[in-house]
Amino acid sequence: MNSIPLEFYIILSGILFTIGALGVVLRRNAIIIFMSIEIMLNSVNLSFVAFSRYLADPAGQIFVFFVMAVAAAESAVGLAIIIALFKKKETVYVDEVNSLKH
Amino acid sequence: MNIELITYLILGILAISSAIVTIANRHPIYSAMALIVHFFALAGIYLTLQSQFIAVLQILVYAGAIMVLVIFVLMLLNLSHEDKVKLRIQSRQSFGILLSAILMIIIASTISAANPTQPKVSDVSSMFSPQNLGQILYTNHLVAFELVGILLLTAIIGAIVMAKKKLVD
Numbered sequence: 001m002n003s004i005p006l007e008f009y010i011i012l013s014g015i016l017f018t019i020g021a022l023g024v025v026l027r028r029n030a031i032i033i034f035m036s037i038e039i040m041l042n043s044v045n046l047s048f049v050a051f052s053r054y055l056a057d058p059a060g061q062i063f064v065f066f067v068m069a070v071a072a073a074e075s076a077v078g079l080a081i082i083i084a085l086f087k088k089k090e091t092v093y094v095d096e097v098n099s100l101k102h
Numbered sequence: 103m104n105i106e107l108i109t110y111l112i113l114g115i116l117a118i119s120s121a122i123v124t125i126a127n128r129h130p131i132y133s134a135m136a137l138i139v140h141f142f143a144l145a146g147i148y149l150t151l152q153s154q155f156i157a158v159l160q161i162l163v164y165a166g167a168i169m170v171l172v173i174f175v176l177m178l179l180n181l182s183h184e185d186k187v188k189l190r191i192q193s194r195q196s197f198g199i200l201l202s203a204i205l206m207i208i209i210a211s212t213i214s215a216a217n218p219t220q221p222k223v224s225d226v227s228s229m230f231s232p233q234n235l236g237q238i239l240y241t242n243h244l245v246a247f248e249l250v251g252i253l254l255l256t257a258i259i260g261a262i263v264m265a266k267k268k269l270v271d
Contacts, residue, residue, distance in 0.1 A: 003104055009147075042144055072168060077261050
């Protein structure tokens with residue numbers, strides 16, 4: 001049937017999660033930080049689907065469905081926050097948003 | 103080397119490289135394009151896991167809806183002063199790489215410590231069919247499904263209010 005070991009998917013998921021985390025800490029552009037968060041969410045979805053397939057349990061698929069719904073809500077609100085930030089500060093660089101500091 | 107493993111390897115390398123392009127590119131629009139490639143590669147990987155429903159959903163929701171929203175916002179903001187911004191603190195970059203390396207080590211050690219035994223793999227394509235998943239969703243998880251509907255409605259209202267509002271100092 002499926003000759004790919006489960007570890008391959010889990011390792012791929014771990015690598016993608018680390019790339020997403022790296023993007024969040026390195027980049028200062030709010031939109032790219034937002035896209036890195038999407039990469040992290042997707043890597044977790046991948047491990048859910050892999051475990052669901054290897055344990056032959058549909059619960060993982062249902063969980064991925066809900067994660068996608070929450071990610072859609074998160075993206076709508078997150079991009080609205082970015083637009084509001086741009087209206088107020090004329091920037092999307094999180095370095096230049098330091099109202100709480102001063 | 104069979105065809106499944108080759109497909110997995112090609113899609114996995116495509117997913118990793120497009121994710122790296124996404125976080126490394128200077129221009130957000132190229133990042134968004136690389137992210138679309140990433141989502142398609144992940145949908146292909148879901149197909150190697152016999153999860154056709156999730157693969158279709160991945161393309162519809164992520165590559166379709168979310169990326170259209172991201173590109174629309176990029177168009178709306180029109181970020182022309184891209185190159186003027188420089189990294190304020192150079193040490194933070196190496197600190198971030200260090201943090202990510204620690205995270206990678208933690209994940210790798212957890213995976214190797216878990217040492218998952220290879221479960222008996224069976225054919226699950228009928229179990230993961232949209233019909234079966236829909237039946238499970240509307241019987242066992244009906245309350246959660248309704249709550250997700252309310253969550254999406256709240257998110258729509260919140261997004262409209264936040265994006266429309268005239269911000270005053």
